[in-house]
Amino acid sequence: MFINDCGHFLPLQALVILYINFSIMNNIRKKDLLWMYRVMKTSRYFEERMEKAYLEGKQPVFNIGAGPVPGEMHLSNGQEPAAAGMIVHLTKNDTVTATHRPHHEAIAKGVDLKKMTAEIFGKKTGLSKGKGGHMHLFDPNVKFSCGGIVGAGIPHAAGAALANKKRNTNWVAVAFIGDGATNTGAFHESLNLAALWKLPLIVVVEDNSWGISVAKKDSTSVPFNCIRAKSYDINGYYVKKNNPIEMYRDSKEAIDRARNGEGPSIIEIQTDRYLGHFQGDPEFYRNKDEVAALRAKDPIEKLKKKLIKESYITVQELSTIDSLIIKEVDKAYEFAKHSEYPKPEEALGDVFC
Amino acid sequence: MFINDCGHFLPLQALVILYINFSIMNNIRKKDLLWMYRVMKTSRYFEERMEKAYLEGKQPVFNIGAGPVPGEMHLSNGQEPAAAGMIVHLTKNDTVTATHRPHHEAIAKGVDLKKMTAEIFGKKTGLSKGKGGHMHLFDPNVKFSCGGIVGAGIPHAAGAALANKKRNTNWVAVAFIGDGATNTGAFHESLNLAALWKLPLIVVVEDNSWGISVAKKDSTSVPFNCIRAKSYDINGYYVKKNNPIEMYRDSKEAIDRARNGEGPSIIEIQTDRYLGHFQGDPEFYRNKDEVAALRAKDPIEKLKKKLIKESYITVQELSTIDSLIIKEVDKAYEFAKHSEYPKPEEALGDVFC
Amino acid sequence: METTIEKTKKLTGSKAMIQALEQEMTIDDSIFIMGEDVGKYGGIFGSTTGLYSMFGKERVMDTPISETGFIGAAIGAAAEGLRPVVELMFVDFHGVAMDQIYNHMAKIQYMSGGRVKLPIVLMTAVGGGYSDAAQHSQTLYASFGHLPGLKVVAPTFPYDIKGMLISAIRDDNPVIFMFHKTLQGLGWMDQLEASLGEVPENAYAIPLNRAKVVKQGKDITIVGAQMMTVEALKAAEELAKKGIDAEVIDLRSIKPIDKETILKSVAKTHHLLVVDEDYLSYGITAEISAIVASEGFNSLNAPIGRLAIPDVPIPYSRVMEKFVIPNSEKIVEAVLKIVTV
Amino acid sequence: METTIEKTKKLTGSKAMIQALEQEMTIDDSIFIMGEDVGKYGGIFGSTTGLYSMFGKERVMDTPISETGFIGAAIGAAAEGLRPVVELMFVDFHGVAMDQIYNHMAKIQYMSGGRVKLPIVLMTAVGGGYSDAAQHSQTLYASFGHLPGLKVVAPTFPYDIKGMLISAIRDDNPVIFMFHKTLQGLGWMDQLEASLGEVPENAYAIPLNRAKVVKQGKDITIVGAQMMTVEALKAAEELAKKGIDAEVIDLRSIKPIDKETILKSVAKTHHLLVVDEDYLSYGITAEISAIVASEGFNSLNAPIGRLAIPDVPIPYSRVMEKFVIPNSEKIVEAVLKIVTV
């Protein structure tokens, strides 16, 4: 929703768009709502399992390099609406770049779940044969990539958008970033480029209030990053309260604009990081109660209730969906666990093609 | 002046400030006007001589590495109001960082003219004993520095502003940059930092319409960079028509704010590049008539006329000032020419102290 | 390997680059150029002159001063199947975009297990000698050579410039293509014989991983790249007068280094001098010395000689700059120390 | 040189860093720390734990994710006379700020003819071995060692960590201080004996340009830094069993390299193996081999051995990562090839 917080930066068509938005809300397709529920739930369950898998071999003494899933692990529990509400509008031809916290987007974008899990387990059957790991998931089949350097995915998405434009397609590119990434030079340079060249780029800022231990207010000189759209003469949106349906609406508008050659947008969504920055984060810097409060307004639960209450689906049907999700994710974990490790010397391949 | 172009981004105090501005205009001190005239004229004459000195040894065949002044040479003829209108408010304790096109600011900031000229001539008596050259002028006595990497001086100025704040001074730091530099990551990162920490930083953007051969409209997604102030919740100003007096006024306000702990500002000034990007630039990319038109509204000539017309000074007095300027600059060139070159092996010193 | 020469024309380094770009862009629509002042201006060092009017602004794109933005965008566009040729105006500016270059362009193929290909050419001007001082005179060969995932080439002569640029464009991997300003044959710089050479009119490809013996000799091997090759050839003439027959190798490829050619030469000459316009420590002189000291140790009859910029930034003033950049006289001097040992 | 030891305490690498910072910050008001998560969090790798509550937020400043901004700001603040200690969280991120580091921090003293001093410590975590993959596991020693104007140190043991950090802080020049994650003695990483050591309680300074013989031997010189020193020591024990008496040198200083200590050692052992957790080409193995091949050539009885990451990005999966990072077994193997030659 842009009216309250970023509306004053929007051109006059704001009111017109507001009207359209309401009609979209009324017309939001059942199929889309269920899709969003499904990907959010899949991501959530995937990560709940990952939380446990990550701890294997790291107890009683936590050692980051031990267990079947070594290295850093950034989970996105609580942030699912960003991915779901945006990616529901995308096709295989649209590009997504993500960050160090990529699972929810990867799952929404349709990255092969088995191969993704295997990758995180460092297996030969993984997306990158074990070379990438959790922060470096690449699935060109669905045009998904991510990486461990904050801000660095934005120019990649701009470049994909440039390619889309050069080829006269109506494909878009979406860069998902954290709120902390809006203070990188890459953010500014990419958005200026994209605005200048009217590229079909959308930057989704997941505002979870934190960049590791540094609160947004201690790192970002404006309360809302949608304000920064003004610096590039593009549209900015702010989605409040981690609401997947608002995210759906604003995303639709931004994507329609992009597909129509009207250039880039920034969408910031107020979202929640339930867990530590990475697994093992002692979180001395935040109040323990904070998380409990966040979890109490969980967007997946809310959507579930809404779906049932508004009779989109029955409790029965929903639990069938849930069990299908569990089955699919479980299968991916089984696949990952039972896959083989690469041979050590395979490390030498793939530097060049 | 911010009202027309950047006014809609200013808080409500805009009108109040407007009022104050008018009173400043009426009260502009004779001393300041004459100071501005003097530094602009000094810079202009300094560079007219430099234009010739640079060509020595480069005729009939231009060879960038030949003659007493080798290497690149970026002149600022036409852009003097930016430096004069801002630096008139500064003291020795305030810091200035400049760019590859630094002479007008260096002169305004009071960099030792002899040593600066000698530096550009590669002499041992130069500011840096010949190690820096035209793009790398450092005079810590007056807190001036510049450099050859676009955008890189902005964080340095932010750091000086941070030091000023940490030491509880009311000193400010001013980063002069070109319009092209507003599209660097360094611009964004520095302004966010400065806004966040309320640092006494002013970024002066000299909008000469060009970044080498690329027109501003082909590189910058907004018409006025003062708009970008909004991204950091700071004040933005736009000075039109290369007007030194408007520059004086907006600079005064921005500096007063900075000295009072009210944080950074961006001031963009519409200015004119009379010469090529560097000396030797064939300028195929711009219309030859353009420059003639620019020169016709020369700000130094305009100010001169104004000073006389409004009886600040007589023609006589002004010509005395002019001849003093010529004498001082000529002396600097004499000094530079007659100074010795460093010994080759001095190249090995000063890496560490 | 290096295709047979048909009709040739005398071209400068710059014209050789332009011809390579023109010929490849004509046959492959997916190639486009991006960079600062590559359009109407034609590249500050003449690498793209005329291409803008030939191919239009969609294929020869001027960019804002946003190296992270546009080099990063080249990565994104390449991942989608386009073939960007990006210009970083001076190699000295790499620091504002190094993350994109070394953490992404260089590693994405590997991190994706070979599933994403990045056919990008990053072309960039290197070199000093004309008083452009510390931030505009570097070569930084080793800064790129050190990092995995990049092919790094630095050809010297127009013939190699054209052939290696074509190979770089056709390669499906990211290639850093360094051209030396002084070897571009620009009207406004020193005029060097070396910057002009016979270049076949047809398109041809020269491998990106092979050094070249540019003068045969039997007493000492001198390895250099770009201007240091030119200086080494000059030195060799001087040395010949003193009865020393130097073999000169033009490195051409900074990464990977063509060990075979170097080791073979040292096996013959038993003496080695490496010359570099980059900084001494951790530079070309280090890497080649190490290769020979570990893989050709028994060929060596004397300590290896190293000549490079002595770990100082490049000073502005001509006298000092001349002092730090190796030249033919210093090469002769260094050789005399090795061969008479 | 290294002051007399009075009262000592067993500290981890991390605690040694914190103690150095605390002691120097206490006596010098102009020192302040800046970086991501250096405040309440205390540094992701425990380099600043507790300092925020001791010195407050004006002196231990959390920053936005703007490395160019805050490293550049450190330069500006240092030019005004402050003494910033800046943390770059992982050395792998240097690419987003490399211009500030190498074109400004490193060169301003020189370009100003010595008139501007920049007393900055840039501390940064290096190293892999815990599956953090290609963008979080590098050491990049040579990427910094190659460029003039920076002192670059990489101490191994807590005693040196404290003493060299103090020297770095007191130095009026910019110093890159690299600490190895695994040697910090953090509760959540591998527990190594080497990460714990006796550290004097008083403040003391260790020179920034001296290597250290950490094990005497007569058959071969093994040079390493940080984890490679630790692995070399382990290998030396193994080699002793096989009757080979290895001398181990802890490099400590990446730039400048302490030639004297290395050459002296090789003059005694006549054999050299250089081990590096950085990439092979243009790395430490290259530079040290070159130094010895040019200045200690006559001491050598056998080809020099080089062991480093074989010019590939660091893979994620444990098996592959283990394969590319040198360890004691590989060192033993490499030594056996050299000494039995």
Ligand SMILES: Cc1ncc(C[n+]2csc(CCOP(=O)(O)OP(=O)(O)O)c2C)c(N)n1
């Ligand atoms: C250039 C760079 N600087 C610092 C880091 C270390 N780092 C990783 S994640 C992170 C915080 C990111 O915050 P935000 O963008 O808000 O994303 P979130 O973790 O909250 O999802 C930091 C500082 C990095 N990976 N890259």
Ligand SMILES: Cc1ncc(C[n+]2csc(CCOP(=O)(O)OP(=O)(O)O)c2C)c(N)n1
């Ligand atoms: C990071 C970087 N990129 C590119 C350049 C090359 N360059 C030097 S000046 C310039 C144009 C600068 O334009 P602007 O900032 O508007 O300043 P002006 O020259 O107009 O005064 C460019 C692209 C550079 N020096 N540094």
Ligand SMILES: [Mg+2]
């Ligand atoms: Mg965040």
Ligand SMILES: [Mg+2]
């Ligand atoms: Mg300009």
